[in-house]
Amino acid sequence: MQFIDQARIAVRAGRGGDGIVAFRREKYVPAGGPSGGDGGRGGDVLLVADANLQTLLDFKYRRLFAADDGRRGGPNRSTGASASTLTIRVPCGTEVRDCRTGILLGDLTNAGEELLVAAGGRGGLGNAHYLSNRNRAPEKFTEGKEGEEWLLQLELKLLAEVGIIGLPNAGKSTLIAVLSAARPKIADYPFTTLVPNLGVVRRPSGDGTVFADIPGLIAGAARGAGLGHDFLRHIERTRLLLHLVDAGAEDVMADLRVVEEELAAYGHGLSDRPRLVVLNKMELCDAAGLEERVAAIGAHVGEPPLVISAAASQGLDVLLAAVWAQLGIA
Ligand SMILES: Nc1ncnc2c1ncn2[C@@H]1O[C@H](COP(=O)(O)OP(=O)(O)OP(=O)(O)O)[C@@H](O)[C@H]1O
Numbered sequence: 046m047q048f049i050d051q052a053r054i055a056v057r058a059g060r061g062g063d064g065i066v067a068f069r070r071e072k073y074v075p076a077g078g079p080s081g082g083d084g085g086r087g088g089d090v091l092l093v094a095d096a097n098l099q100t101l102l103d104f105k106y107r108r109l110f111a112a113d114d115g116r117r118g119g120p121n122r123s124t125g126a127s128a129s130t131l132t133i134r135v136p137c138g139t140e141v142r143d144c145r146t147g148i149l150l151g152d153l154t155n156a157g158e159e160l161l162v163a164a165g166g167r168g169g170l171g172n173a174h175y176l177s178n179r180n181r182a183p184e185k186f187t188e189g190k191e192g193e194e195w196l197l198q199l200e201l202k203l204l205a206e207v208g209i210i211g212l213p214n215a216g217k218s219t220l221i222a223v224l225s226a227a228r229p230k231i232a233d234y235p236f237t238t239l240v241p242n243l244g245v246v247r248r249p250s251g252d253g254t255v256f257a258d259i260p261g262l263i264a265g266a267a268r269g270a271g272l273g274h275d276f277l278r279h280i281e282r283t284r285l286l287l288h289l290v291d292a293g294a295e296d297v298m299a300d301l302r303v304v305e306e307e308l309a310a311y312g313h314g315l316s317d318r319p320r321l322v323v324l325n326k327m328e329l330c331d332a333a334g335l336e337e338r339v340a341a342i343g344a345h346v347g348e349p350p351l352v353i354s355a356a357a358s359q360g361l362d363v364l365l366a367a368v369w370a371q372l373g374i375a
Pocket residue numbers: 211212213214215216217218219220230231232233234235236237238239259260261262325326327328353354355356357
């Protein structure tokens with residue numbers, strides 16, 4: 046399932062340093078020649094594609110990026126220092142447009158690819174440049190040029206990496222709401238969710254991973270029953286499935302199997318997709334009942350399910366740790 050992450054940022058390259066007016070002062074040289082140096086270049090602003098970023102999350106908090114200005118020229122024809130380039134890291138796949146015109150400036154597809162988005166201003170010339178036979182003591186210099194300034198629109202097509210599946214009412218939307226900033230509709234009846242919801246969940250490294258909450262699956266979903274059919278398509282490209290089972294259900298094993306059968310019937314490799322079984326609504330069972338359900342699911346799946354309460358925010362840290370481990374994210 047794809048959706049588009051967007052951000053607007055302002056970039057400003059540095060201004061060039063001014064040239065200066067100066068004259069040589071040396072012993073025994075009464076009237077030294079002009080020696081004012083040139084200003085340094087203002088810093089450029091560069092975008093670089095970084096494979097460790099998945100979202101444009103950070104640009105929600107920081108919107109202005111300005112490179113430093115170049116330094117003024119010095120005496121003895123010394124050129125002022127040029128400012129260093131300001132590098133902004135963006136996820137691979139980011140498209141960069143000029144906000145005003147919508148013109149595509151570049152597409153940063155592969156890690157390490159660079160795009161110069163604002164060029165630093167040139168430094169001004171010192172008076173040493175204006176020495177001529179007619180004017181032995183020029184007072185002329187030029188100012189540094191302004192750096193470029195642009196408003197940029199960044200766009201990234203996001204792919205959900207984690208799909209949340211389960212029967213209607215299992216608590217899928219509740220889970221994505223507690224894990225991310227997504228605010229889907231949550232209600233006590235089946236098929237509350239009619240279109241997939243996406244949420245960005247912060248990973249330990251600070252960037253995000255996209256989770257997709259899809260409408261509940263029912264028996265026959267793979268053949269088009271309920272709303273599930275269309276939406277199985279959306280999780281086709283996820284890397285991990287979170288399979289939510291309602292602990293309060295009469296027969297959790299039957300619930301578990303219905304969804305497994307739909308995954309198998311749908312094909313496209315969905316039943317081989319790494320999957321974590323998650324027993325939600327733990328508070329609806331007493332300790333003995335919970336233990337029994339955990340054991341039954343464990344025997345069927347090969348490892349015990351994670352036990353959580355999405356509504357009461359219990360077990361979520363362990364769940365996320367398991368998700369990051371499955372995705373190979375530290
Ligand atoms: N841990 C929990 N304990 C008790 N009730 C819960 C828990 N988690 C969710 N619920 C309740 O279960 C109901 C269904 O939740 P939610 O809408 O998140 O399910 P869903 O799986 O997204 O359903 P659908 O497939 O219909 O979209 C809601 O009334 C919600 O408050």
